[in-house]
Amino acid sequence: MADIAERNEENMNVELICVGTELLLGSIVNTNAAYLAEKCAGLGLSCYFQTVVGDNEERLSQVLKTAMGRSDIVILSGGLGPTEDDLTKETAAKVCGRELKLHEPSRQAIEAFFAERGMTPTDNNWKQAVLPEGALVLVNHNGTAPGVILETESAKLILLPGPPGELQPMFEESVVPYLAALTSQVICSQTVKVCGIGESKAETMVKDLIDGQTNPTIATYAKTGEVHIRVTANAGDRKTAMKLIKPMVKELKNRFGNNIYTTEEDTTLEKAVADLALANGLTITCAESCTGGMLSARLVNVPGISEVYKTGVVTYANKAKRRLLGVKKSTLQKYGAVSEKTAEEMAKGAAVMFKADVAVAVTGIAGPEGGTADKPVGLVYIACHVKGKTTVREYRFSGNRYKIRESAVSAALALMRECILVYYSKVTFGKGE
Amino acid sequence: MADIAERNEENMNVELICVGTELLLGSIVNTNAAYLAEKCAGLGLSCYFQTVVGDNEERLSQVLKTAMGRSDIVILSGGLGPTEDDLTKETAAKVCGRELKLHEPSRQAIEAFFAERGMTPTDNNWKQAVLPEGALVLVNHNGTAPGVILETESAKLILLPGPPGELQPMFEESVVPYLAALTSQVICSQTVKVCGIGESKAETMVKDLIDGQTNPTIATYAKTGEVHIRVTANAGDRKTAMKLIKPMVKELKNRFGNNIYTTEEDTTLEKAVADLALANGLTITCAESCTGGMLSARLVNVPGISEVYKTGVVTYANKAKRRLLGVKKSTLQKYGAVSEKTAEEMAKGAAVMFKADVAVAVTGIAGPEGGTADKPVGLVYIACHVKGKTTVREYRFSGNRYKIRESAVSAALALMRECILVYYSKVTFGKGE
Numbered sequence: 001m002a003d004i005a006e007r008n009e010e011n012m013n014v015e016l017i018c019v020g021t022e023l024l025l026g027s028i029v030n031t032n033a034a035y036l037a038e039k040c041a042g043l044g045l046s047c048y049f050q051t052v053v054g055d056n057e058e059r060l061s062q063v064l065k066t067a068m069g070r071s072d073i074v075i076l077s078g079g080l081g082p083t084e085d086d087l088t089k090e091t092a093a094k095v096c097g098r099e100l101k102l103h104e105p106s107r108q109a110i111e112a113f114f115a116e117r118g119m120t121p122t123d124n125n126w127k128q129a130v131l132p133e134g135a136l137v138l139v140n141h142n143g144t145a146p147g148v149i150l151e152t153e154s155a156k157l158i159l160l161p162g163p164p165g166e167l168q169p170m171f172e173e174s175v176v177p178y179l180a181a182l183t184s185q186v187i188c189s190q191t192v193k194v195c196g197i198g199e200s201k202a203e204t205m206v207k208d209l210i211d212g213q214t215n216p217t218i219a220t221y222a223k224t225g226e227v228h229i230r231v232t233a234n235a236g237d238r239k240t241a242m243k244l245i246k247p248m249v250k251e252l253k254n255r256f257g258n259n260i261y262t263t264e265e266d267t268t269l270e271k272a273v274a275d276l277a278l279a280n281g282l283t284i285t286c287a288e289s290c291t292g293g294m295l296s297a298r299l300v301n302v303p304g305i306s307e308v309y310k311t312g313v314v315t316y317a318n319k320a321k322r323r324l325l326g327v328k329k330s331t332l333q334k335y336g337a338v339s340e341k342t343a344e345e346m347a348k349g350a351a352v353m354f355k356a357d358v359a360v361a362v363t364g365i366a367g368p369e370g371g372t373a374d375k376p377v378g379l380v381y382i383a384c385h386v387k388g389k390t391t392v393r394e395y396r397f398s399g400n401r402y403k404i405r406e407s408a409v410s411a412a413l414a415l416m417r418e419c420i421l422v423y424y425s426k427v428t429f430g431k432g433e
Numbered sequence: 434m435a436d437i438a439e440r441n442e443e444n445m446n447v448e449l450i451c452v453g454t455e456l457l458l459g460s461i462v463n464t465n466a467a468y469l470a471e472k473c474a475g476l477g478l479s480c481y482f483q484t485v486v487g488d489n490e491e492r493l494s495q496v497l498k499t500a501m502g503r504s505d506i507v508i509l510s511g512g513l514g515p516t517e518d519d520l521t522k523e524t525a526a527k528v529c530g531r532e533l534k535l536h537e538p539s540r541q542a543i544e545a546f547f548a549e550r551g552m553t554p555t556d557n558n559w560k561q562a563v564l565p566e567g568a569l570v571l572v573n574h575n576g577t578a579p580g581v582i583l584e585t586e587s588a589k590l591i592l593l594p595g596p597p598g599e600l601q602p603m604f605e606e607s608v609v610p611y612l613a614a615l616t617s618q619v620i621c622s623q624t625v626k627v628c629g630i631g632e633s634k635a636e637t638m639v640k641d642l643i644d645g646q647t648n649p650t651i652a653t654y655a656k657t658g659e660v661h662i663r664v665t666a667n668a669g670d671r672k673t674a675m676k677l678i679k680p681m682v683k684e685l686k687n688r689f690g691n692n693i694y695t696t697e698e699d700t701t702l703e704k705a706v707a708d709l710a711l712a713n714g715l716t717i718t719c720a721e722s723c724t725g726g727m728l729s730a731r732l733v734n735v736p737g738i739s740e741v742y743k744t745g746v747v748t749y750a751n752k753a754k755r756r757l758l759g760v761k762k763s764t765l766q767k768y769g770a771v772s773e774k775t776a777e778e779m780a781k782g783a784a785v786m787f788k789a790d791v792a793v794a795v796t797g798i799a800g801p802e803g804g805t806a807d808k809p810v811g812l813v814y815i816a817c818h819v820k821g822k823t824t825v826r827e828y829r830f831s832g833n834r835y836k837i838r839e840s841a842v843s844a845a846l847a848l849m850r851e852c853i854l855v856y857y858s859k860v861t862f863g864k865g866e
Contacts, residue, residue, distance in 0.1 A: 024480045026471030027654050030463050033485070038459030047457045048492055050485035052466070059481055066499075221460050286726075286747070292733025293719075293726030296747045300725025303801055303834060310750035311757065314719075314729045317743035320787075324744065354753070368736055398550075399575075399598050401736060 012183055014045040015071035017063055019079035019088050020162060021054045032077045032167055039171060043179050044187025044234055045073065055085045057094075064095050068155040073179070078162030080145035082124040088159055089132065089148060096152050098132035106137060106146045113144050138174040142166045147174065156182075188241035189232035192252045195225060195269055195414040196259045196429075202227040205255055209248070216248050224403075225410020226269060258421060258429050261414075269413045270298045276417060277308040277358065280424045284416070285356035286312040287325055287346045289337065289363040290380065295409045311354040315346070325349030325361075336375070338363050340392045343381035347392075351385045359385040360416050362408050366401045380408045384419040391419055445616055447478040448504035450496055452512035452521050453595060456485045465510045465600055472604060476612050477620025477667055478506065488512055493524045501528070501588040506612070511595030513578035515557040521592055522565065522581060529585050531565035539570060539579045546577050571607040575599045580607065589615075621674035622665035625685045628658060628702055628847040629692045629862075635660040638688055642681070649681050657836075658843020659702060691862050694850060702846045703731045709850060710741040710791065713857045717849070718789035719745040720758055720779045722770065722796040723813065728842045744787040748779070758782030758794075769808070771796050773825045776814035780825075784818045792818040793849050795841050799834045813841045817852040824852055 016036050022028045033050050040047050049071070053063045060079075067074045079088030093100050107129035114121045121144075128145050131137060138147030143166040148159040158175060160167045194202055199222040203210075206229060210218050216233035229252055233244035253260060261272040277284050286296045286309075296312040299305055313324050318337055321327040326349040327342055335341040346361030364380030371377035376396075383392040393415060397407040421427040449469050455461045466483050473480050482504070486496045493512075500507045512521030526533050540562035547554045554577075561578045564570060571580030576599040581592040591608060593600045613619075627635055632655040636643075639662060643651050649666035662685055666677035686693060694705040710717050719729045719742075729745040732738055746757050751770055754760040759782040760775055768774040779794030797813025804810035809829075816825040826848060830840040854860040 023466075024470055024483065025474045025652075026467040026469065027652075029467040030483075033456075034459040034462040036459070037457055041458045048487060048489070049496070050457065052483035054481060056481070063482070219454075221455060288726070290733075291730070292738075292742075293721070293729030293745060293747065294733075296726030297724070297730050297838075300723075300727075300747070300749065300799075300838075301835060305725075306749060309725075309747075311753035312726060312747035312749070314726065314733070314742075314745035314747075316733065316739060316745070320744035366733075402734060403598060405730075405733075 012045055012072040013070070014040045014047050014073040014075060014179075015067045016040075016047065016050040017060075017067060017074060017076045018050070018052045018162075019055060019060060019076060020052070023052045023078075024054050031164060032162065035164065035168060036075055036077065036171070039176070040075075040179075042187070042189070043176065044183055044185050045179065055079055055087060057087055057091050060088065060091045061095055064092065064157075068095070068152070068157070071155060073156045073158065073182075075158045075160065075175075077160045077167055080128065080147075080159060080161045082122070082127050082144070084124075089130075092148075092150060092157055092159060093132040096132065096150050096157065098134060098150065100130050101133055102126075103129050103131040103135075103137060103146070106131060109139065109146070110144045136178075138170055140166055140170055141173075142169055149178065185234050185236065186238050186241050187232060187234045188238055188245060189230050190245050190249055190263055191265060192229040192231065192249060192256070192260055193262050193267070193269070193272075194227045194229065194256050194259050195261050195410070196418060197227060197256070199227050202229070202256075206252070209251065216244050218248065223410075224406050225414060258418075258427055261417060268301070269410065269417075271302050273413050273417050273420075274299065274302045274305055274308050276420050280420060282308070282357035282420065282424070283355075284309050284358045284360070285350045285354040286412075287321075287350040287359065287361040288312070288314050289316055289321070289346075289361075290366040291362045291364075291405050291408050291412070292316060294405055295360070295362060295412050298409055298413065310356070313350065313354075321346060325353060338365055338375055338379060338381060340381050340383075340394065343383035344385075344390045344392050347383035347385035347390055357386065358416060358420060360412050361385075362412050364395075364397075364404070364408055366404045366408075368401060378404050380404070380411070382408065382412050382415050384412075384415045386419050386423045389423065391415065445478055445505040446503070447473045447480050447506040447508060448500045449473075449480065449483040450493075450500060450507060450509045451483070451485045451595075452488060452493060452509060453485070454487045456511075457487050464597060465595065468597065468601060469508055469510065469604070472609070473508075473612075475620075475622055475663075475665075476609065477616060477618065477665070478612065488518045488520060490520055490524050490527075493521065494528055497525065497528050497590075501585070501590070504588060506589045506591065506615075508591045508593065508608075510593045510600055513561065513580075513592060513594045515555070515560050515577070517557075522563075525581075525583060525590055525592060526565040529565065529583050529590065531567060531583065533563050534566055535559075536562050536564040536568075536570060536579070539564060542572065542579070543577045569611075571603055573599055573603055574606075575602055582611065618667045618669065619671050619674050620665060620667045621671055621678060622663050623678050623682055623696055624698060625662045625664065625682060625689070625693055626695050626700070626702070627660045627662065627689050627692050628694050628843070629851060630660060630689070632660050635662070635689075639685070642684065649677050651681065656843075657839050658847060691851075691854060691860055694847075701734070702843065702850075704735050706846050706850050706853075707732065707735045707738055707741050709853050713790075713853060715741070715790035715853065715857070716788075717742050717791045717793070718783045718787040719845075720754075720783040720792065720794040721745070721747050722749055722754070722779075722794075723799040724795045724797075724838050724841050724845070725749060727838055728793070728795060728845050731842055731846065743789070746783065746787075754779060758786060771798055771808055771812060771814060773814050773816075773827065776816035777818075777823045777825050780816035780818035780823055790819065791849060791853060793845050794818075795845050797828075797830075797837070797841055799837045799841075801834060811837050813837070813844070815841065815845050815848050817845075817848045819852045819856045822856065824848065 136149035145161040150157040221228040235241040315321040327345040351359035367377030569582035578594040583590040654661040666674045668674035748754040760778040784792035800810030
């Protein structure tokens with residue numbers, strides 16, 4: 001992937017510093033960095049560096065000075081707590097040469113926060129109302145640590161509380177408007193989400209567009225069983241940026257056709273399948289062997305799925321495949337549990353037994369044991385039964401047990417989507433499928 | 434939490450540099466940093482800085498030089514791919530003043546990797562066999578990018594591929610032994626894994642031990658529905674370190690009793706449940722509503738689960754609860770689908786229908802819609818039926834739809850474990866349960 005430097009030469013830079021020993025110890029994953037980075041990218045800010053450092057004045061001060069020397073905006077998260085260990089605010093104030101003073105509105109907010117909950121603040125809670133002179137104060141509706149913006153000659157510092165439940169609402173409410181006012185350029189992007197096409201093939205299909213890109217730019221992101229293609233443009237206003245994006249998205253639609261399942265940011269593959277079933281008034285059932293419930297669990301991720309998904313089974317044992325799905329004993333004996341024929345009978349059986357319009361079945365060898373020369377680990381059959389017709393596909397996935405099962409789930413969702421489109425919406429699939 | 438500096442003054446420092454534009458854009462969460470940080474902490478290495486930087490020679494080189502100036506070991510991940518954008522290896526070689534040369538064994542490994550998969554390497558794949566002179570080469574069994582160790586006077590550089598499926602096995606196989614050999618002090622740790630006790634309660638139960646800690650040290654890590662307590666000691670040799678750990682683990686066993694499900698690093702809660710069922714010759718079935726297959730999927734994570742787990746159902750709709758599990762219509766009408774009584778009948782029904790020794794049922798309100806004042810989002814009932822007895826518990830989880838379902842799955846595993854222990858192994862549970 002091309003580095004973002006070349007793309008956004010003229011934009012403001014932002015740099016992230018996440019403060020916390022839990023991050024340095026690997027006890028928690030740094031979701032704040034991902035959240036802040038994605039939001040900043042969406043605002044058209046270029047981010048070239050992210051740093052994690054502990055609650056240590058010397059090291060934090062060192063990192064902060066470096067960041068202020070090379071970036072226009074520095075966002076710090078964490079270390080605003082009430083204990084002595086928390087020293088982000090104190091260190092930032094020292095680096096910027098500001099005094100700390102009691103901020104009366106923040107003191108009152110802390111008082112109110114505890115009163116509402118019928119609790120009494122401890123002595124150290126008042127520390128959170130002591131803020132650097134001349135700071136812009138960001139109200140925290142979900143905790144006791146106010147956010148702080150310090151504007152200096154070299155950079156703007158934005159200090160946010162560490163808990164995501166406090167950081168995210170504060171960012172949306174107070175930081176987004178602040179940052180938006182700083183930039184004259186607007187950056188917009190749209191993501192074209194593709195399923196049923198491998199990453200390398202998808203990359204080949206857009207290589208000429210990527211090679212020739214200026215504004216908008218294109219980047220591909222491989223997800224398990226999916227490829228996301230993000231088109232990004234910058235302009236003086238949103239309308240102009242979207243005008244630049246539109247023809248590129250159209251070109252991608254020409255190339256990827258029905259393998260595009262959405263161009264909406266918030267739509268997942270399982271949601272696309274659920275929406276498609278809902279639009280056609282269809283119910284879905286799943287009969288899973290090696291995926292063991294993962295496919296159903298993905299569908300049930302979608303809020304309001306109950307209109308579409310009523311019943312599913314995990315038939316891990318052969319006996320279960322026979323009893324619950326009516327797979328023939330002779331089929332299992334002749335072809336084995338991991339076979340085209342078994343997948344077919346599982347899907348057909350599920351459709352009949354659970355009276356569903358769409359039935360999908362997955363059977364495969366997830367490993368690490370159980371593979372043979374003929375049927376290696378990673379071999380998976382997925383069948384989808386709709387309108388009396390069963391489509392069965394063979395897949396060969398790689399990776400560990402979990403990865404193979406995850407890949408099978410994505411492939412099953414893609415196959416379901418394809419079969420519903422082909423049989424209900426009379427859509428044809430191109431060579432990309 | 435206290436900064437780690439004070440704890441490990443004499444240990445070697447390690448610093449992490451994760452390379453990737455996807456990280457800077459927030460498209461992916463930096464799980465590599467968490468993985469590497471946790472592993473390094475386990476090896477007794479102190480980590481004071483983590484940096485994320487893009488695929489850009491100038492900035493990567495700047496970050497790398499800073500890291501080499503302040504840390505003994507620098508681990509880089511990402512940017513070892515076959516494309517022109519990938520330049521971690523090239524930049525590291527330049528910073529260290531090393532030439533790049535074709536490494537014949539790596540070339541052969543790439544050839545074999547493609548041959549095994551019946552694929553043809555593209556021209557740029559050979560780039561991955563071009564390595565810095567004098568490097569230690571780490572074999573990649575799961576991809577085409579070999580890892581590289583470069584020893585310089587100021588620091589040791591360890592370059593690893595970015596995909597976690599390649600990075601993690603390479604770290605375990607090659608980097609752990611390398612790092613272990615570097616330190617004269619041996620650091621050993623043992624993790625005591627607890628389920629069925631909340632994080633804050635577990636912390637209170639070990640607070641005196643944490644306050645008084647020197648060697649061994651204790652740290653608690655909250656996972657969904659579990660708490661892991663890691664006891665770490667350092668000494669001149671492994672035997673002495675383990676001797677220091679032993680009495681502390683014994684003390685934790687006294688305090689947490691049967692809520693400890695394992696002290697083995699690789700044992701997950703689902704594996705503990707599977708092992709317990711296997712040891713007692715029991716079969717397990719799951720009847721899931723709000724979790725929608727997640728519980729079965731967790732159990733099916735365990736390789737070789739087929740001895741224990743044969744059948745499961747996802748009965749999302751009321752009709753499915755009635756048809757597949759025999760839940761009474763009157764029960765659903767009188768108490769609702771999310772009730773103690775429904776959970777009980779689901780578990781009993783599953784045990785009978787699928788002839789399992791242990792049947793667990795989950796029904797709840799995962800949200801975001803569907804909550805009422807009486808039955809708010811997060812309310813979940815879990816029932817476990819064993820030996821003709823059904824235990825039902827009420828839970829109130831918080832978080833989003835996914836988090837609530839994930840918490841329910843962990844609670845169901847903990848309850849299954851408890852019921853098997855109580856009814857089959859005649860074990861009693863203390864006040865901690």
